[in-house]
Amino acid sequence: MNSGTAVVVTGLGVILPGVAKPTEGLGPRVAPEPGWFDVAKALPGRGYRQLPRAGQYLLAASAAALADAADPFSAVPAERRGAVVGTNNASVALQDLMDRTIIEASADELSPITAPFFAMTRFASRLATEHEIRGLNLTVNTPRTAGLDALQVGGRALA
Secondary structure: OOOOOOOOOOOOOOOEOOEOOHHHOOOOOOOOOOOOOOHHHHOOOOOOOOOOHHHHHHHHHHHHHHHHOOOHHHHOOHHHOOEEEEOOOOOHHHHHHHHHHHHHOOHHHOOOOOHHHHOOHHHHHHHHHHOOOOOOEEEEOOOOOHHHHHHHHHHHHHO
16 A cells, blocks of 8 residues: 555444444354344345345445444545445355256246346445445455455555
């Protein structure tokens, strides 16, 4: 990163079993129980229940991060807003299910709701739509280090 560029993280959002806010994230792990994530509570409104779980987690975490940062987007024009999303392996289960469906049946059997998420970049597209992001919108798909890589890519983009 250039020495004159700094990335400042102003808000954090996490979606973990038993964790309500980022400061609780380093505590003892809590085993997930059925129903630990309530999509209706995390994402009030229509159109979320049918999204893939990874998409629900991303949208809920981004909403929590924006709330934690006191809604920084409200003062920024949409064309100057940007997002870099680190997905790690968020949609592996969904992509595996889609591959198995195509191999064992046909592509005609794919769900029209989840089929657009065949590419991990689609999760960031939904995020951009939700928050009117018209600037940089990028997905970093690096196993284990995607969050750190996303911060580095964001810093380079700002530079």
